[in-house]
Amino acid sequence: MTNQLTFRIFTEPQQGATYDDLLRVARCAENAGYDAFFRSDHYLKMGSVTGEPGPTDAWTTLAGLARETSRVRLGTLMTAATFRQPGPLAITVAQVDQMSGGRVEFGLGSGWYAEEHAAYGIPFPSLRERFDRYAEQLEIITGLWATPQRQTYSFRGRYYEVVDSPALPKPAQQPRPPVLVGGLGAKRTPALAARFADEFNLPFVDVDTACAQFERVDAACREIGRDPGEIIRSVALVVCVGRDEAEVARRADAIGREVEELRRNGLAGTPDEVGDKLAVWRERTGIRRVYLQVLDLSDLDHIELFAGEVAPRFR
Structure with a gap:
């Protein structure tokens, strides 16, 4: 098994960030050699932070970054199907893909955070209806992108109907931008991944949980005659790396977390310690990508430290 891993920066701007904050992080990630810059798609903060100055829209952000970066790939973990209608969402993502020169990746989920919807x-x-709508959105969006030029696309489901759509614009990437599916549902999630996903992502789980869910996705692929190896396995984990224990503790304190909790549930410690943990993840789960959840967006040295001291071990 190859030791190679690619690393992506994953931000949570609903916790308090401006577009300019995100631009600094995205440019830092690009300059430091990361594969991609991703962001959450949420409209309300979580936990005790104030969330000020307020949320930024995921696809508005990515459209701006598409023009202000040149290499790094751009995407969401995950856009909520409840936020947008599938036709306009397909148009938005295709347009941002064009604006970026073909660097967009499309993560879609069912939506889960009730409070942001109320707010x-x-x-x-x-939940059942959200998941049914999610499945129909995956069908429609990928169907629109896959429709040949000068042909039309139609779909009739329980919640959405598309009639004779010209299925435009087309994304820059053909046949489509990569589609990311993720989550811990035992049946429907693996089945949707087998049908639609280029990548399957698990956020903030332990190794054993990840192994079990990846196996469910593989089984769902085999049931429909798809090679499970076509789907990239990835995880998202909070990162807190320091050159010594004092720096690890300072970074943990800056995000309101305990060092030992971060060691258990994320990637925390010295570069060697974090590298050893990642090697276990890679060996046991077969992951090929890691999304590093960076919670202190002002600490660009943190991003550069990981790129310089941990990432080279996995090239």
């Missing part, structure tokens, strides 16, 4: 007047149906 901004977004309908929040039952």
